[in-house]
Amino acid sequence: MNTADAILDMLRDKGKVSGEAIANRLKVSRTAVWKAINTLREVGYVIEGDAKGYVLTRTPDLLLPQEVNGLLATKTMGRRIEHHYTIGSTNERARQLAEEGCPEGTLVISEVQETGKGRIGRSWVSPKGGIWMSLVLKPDIRPRDAPVLTLAGGVAVTEALSRIGVQATLKWPNDVLVNERKVCGILTEMSGEMERVHYIVMGFGLNANFPLEDLPSEIRSRSTTLRKEMGEAVERKRLVADIMKGFEAVYGEAPSSIIERWKRASSTIGRTVQVVTKKGFVKGLAKDLDGTGALIVRDDAGQETTVYSGDCQHLSGLPEG
Amino acid sequence: MNTADAILDMLRDKGKVSGEAIANRLKVSRTAVWKAINTLREVGYVIEGDAKGYVLTRTPDLLLPQEVNGLLATKTMGRRIEHHYTIGSTNERARQLAEEGCPEGTLVISEVQETGKGRIGRSWVSPKGGIWMSLVLKPDIRPRDAPVLTLAGGVAVTEALSRIGVQATLKWPNDVLVNERKVCGILTEMSGEMERVHYIVMGFGLNANFPLEDLPSEIRSRSTTLRKEMGEAVERKRLVADIMKGFEAVYGEAPSSIIERWKRASSTIGRTVQVVTKKGFVKGLAKDLDGTGALIVRDDAGQETTVYSGDCQHLSGLPEG
Numbered sequence: 001m002n003t004a005d006a007i008l009d010m011l012r013d014k015g016k017v018s019g020e021a022i023a024n025r026l027k028v029s030r031t032a033v034w035k036a037i038n039t040l041r042e043v044g045y046v047i048e049g050d051a052k053g054y055v056l057t058r059t060p061d062l063l064l065p066q067e068v069n070g071l072l073a074t075k076t077m078g079r080r081i082e083h084h085y086t087i088g089s090t091n092e093r094a095r096q097l098a099e100e101g102c103p104e105g106t107l108v109i110s111e112v113q114e115t116g117k118g119r120i121g122r123s124w125v126s127p128k129g130g131i132w133m134s135l136v137l138k139p140d141i142r143p144r145d146a147p148v149l150t151l152a153g154g155v156a157v158t159e160a161l162s163r164i165g166v167q168a169t170l171k172w173p174n175d176v177l178v179n180e181r182k183v184c185g186i187l188t189e190m191s192g193e194m195e196r197v198h199y200i201v202m203g204f205g206l207n208a209n210f211p212l213e214d215l216p217s218e219i220r221s222r223s224t225t226l227r228k229e230m231g232e233a234v235e236r237k238r239l240v241a242d243i244m245k246g247f248e249a250v251y252g253e254a255p256s257s258i259i260e261r262w263k264r265a266s267s268t269i270g271r272t273v274q275v276v277t278k279k280g281f282v283k284g285l286a287k288d289l290d291g292t293g294a295l296i297v298r299d300d301a302g303q304e305t306t307v308y309s310g311d312c313q314h315l316s317g318l319p320e321g
Numbered sequence: 322m323n324t325a326d327a328i329l330d331m332l333r334d335k336g337k338v339s340g341e342a343i344a345n346r347l348k349v350s351r352t353a354v355w356k357a358i359n360t361l362r363e364v365g366y367v368i369e370g371d372a373k374g375y376v377l378t379r380t381p382d383l384l385l386p387q388e389v390n391g392l393l394a395t396k397t398m399g400r401r402i403e404h405h406y407t408i409g410s411t412n413e414r415a416r417q418l419a420e421e422g423c424p425e426g427t428l429v430i431s432e433v434q435e436t437g438k439g440r441i442g443r444s445w446v447s448p449k450g451g452i453w454m455s456l457v458l459k460p461d462i463r464p465r466d467a468p469v470l471t472l473a474g475g476v477a478v479t480e481a482l483s484r485i486g487v488q489a490t491l492k493w494p495n496d497v498l499v500n501e502r503k504v505c506g507i508l509t510e511m512s513g514e515m516e517r518v519h520y521i522v523m524g525f526g527l528n529a530n531f532p533l534e535d536l537p538s539e540i541r542s543r544s545t546t547l548r549k550e551m552g553e554a555v556e557r558k559r560l561v562a563d564i565m566k567g568f569e570a571v572y573g574e575a576p577s578s579i580i581e582r583w584k585r586a587s588s589t590i591g592r593t594v595q596v597v598t599k600k601g602f603v604k605g606l607a608k609d610l611d612g613t614g615a616l617i618v619r620d621d622a623g624q625e626t627t628v629y630s631g632d633c634q635h636l637s638g639l640p641e642g
Contacts, residue, residue, distance in 0.1 A: 119516075120516070146515055190513060193440060193510055194494075195441070308463060
């Protein structure tokens with residue numbers, strides 16, 4: 001543990017602590033204590049000091065490792081966190097770490113992304129207040145079996161939102177919606193040989209606490225944020241920890257079970273949809289997912305098409321029942 | 322074109338050329354000409370010089386871009402070559418270039434690999450005299466459709482060897498054999514999203530001109546080199562250019578056609594094989610490939626198993642006919 005983290009622990013534990021007591025306990029100089037206190041103040045901790053010692057009076061809303069760590073109830077996922085105030089893309093950084101051999105469950109979090117990435121080469125607007133994070137996975141599977149894992153990410157987010165009272169649903173393949181507006185997207189990338197995946201990076205982009213006006217006008221009407229839906233800010237660090245916990249559980253399940261959970265959380269199955277694919281578009285009833293996570297669409301003539309990728313639009317309202 | 326390449330062109334074209342003529346033609350200083358000549362000499366060109374000028378008397382056996390370029394008859398493949406005297410792994414370097422956005426067809430060649438990679442995390446011994454090269458591809462396909470492309474690589478090598486009189490065959494999935502001994506391996510790696518490949522790197526490791534004794538004893542008995550099989554050294558640069566040409570042609574074909582060509586070049590189909598997979602082993606008659614390139618094996622009881630990955634061993638001799 002570094003000095004700053006150790007000081008935070010002491011302040012949380014004891015209330016008021018003198019600089020001398022900290023220095024003695026941590027076996028560092030008084031100057032080192034003073035420097036660490038200043039670093040903590042710079043990143044947003046309010047630490048008041050007088051002749052008798054230091055008191056922590058406010059913890060900032062940042063997704064710092066020491067903040068998230070204390071809430072984590074996982075064995076692997078999020079156990080190593082790399083935090084950035086700003087970064088190009090958390091997925092890109094996570095891929096770098098994976099190439100360097102980081103352990104499974106390594107999580108890259110940034111308060112802001114400058115060049116956040118969406119699916120199919122699109123950009124992803126990532127202002128301050130959102131949750132922008134990328135998780136490194138190292139499953140022992142073939143590339144053809146990877147799409148089911150991306151469904152597991154959507155299930156984890158949707159279920160975590162339910163637990164804080166937000167009724168979220170999944171739109172195929174992996175958009176998380178609240179009141180039919182997008183609140184979270186997932187970008188899964190992988191690297192591997194033909195027969196085995198070396199690593200997967202799963203990027204979560206969750207519109208948490210920023211004003212909807214921070215998004216460009218062209219996507220605003222089909223987007224929402226948790227703050228807007230809940231009427232108050234969400235505790236981001238607790239949500240991150242809860243998504244990690246939920247993901248770890250669903251990640252360990254069999255593909256058929258992941259698909260079942262996805263279907264329960266989804267609002268796509270049973271509706272009329274239009275899916276724009278590379279080859280054109282498919283319109284009809286979203287009937288089911290197949291065993292690989294592909295969407296089975298039945299058109300008016302009763303013809304069924306299996307769609308592996310594309311942009312899905314919900315055309316009809318929610319099915320009854 | 323750099324000065325050294327331009328000088329080589331002039332020497333090849335005119336026989337003897339004075340330093341002054343070169344400097345005038347290329348609009349560079351006499352010192353620059355002298356430096357470039359020295360660089361060429363360092364990499365193995367023998368260039369003799371007297372008061373009247375320079376003469377090229379020997380071209381080294383190196384896979385330098387300027388050597389290979391002149392023989393290339395392709396539109397894309399190998400059109401940009403990065404040459405190394407030694408490197409860790411050409412696949413790794415090619416992946417780096419792909420991440421940086423290099424064009425399709427970029428080819429990384431090294432005279433030696435220090436930490437060459439084989440399939441499934443194995444190492445690949447890569448002494449001087451072999452052909453160690455990695456090609457960057459950017460096909461617009463899904464990861465699940467990528468294994469067929471790796472078959473295309475095997476087809477291109479086998480057919481190129483046939484054209485120089487070496488009867489090579491393919492062992493599933495992608496080892497090139499001569500007299501049932503391995504002469505070439507192919508390691509295909511990819512990076513992408515769930516629905517689309519960003520890039521593929523196809524690494525070719527071809528035992529060309531080195532003595533078999535340069536391989537470790539444990540693989541020597543099942544390996545061979547082109548020099549051993551042909552009784553003389555192969556012209557590596559011409560072979561590289563020819564593999565690129567063949568690959569470009571087969572790469573453009575439909576998956577079903579690639580699989581047909583693979584089957585024609587293979588000695589696996591029709592034989593008794595044992596395939597060691599992650600889950601155990603499959604033994605029986607190698608009956609066919611399915612539409613994705615997976616091997617269909619029929620056991621003694623008539624039960625058919627589709628094998629997606631594993632190490633295949635030929636148990637029986639070649640089928641007749």
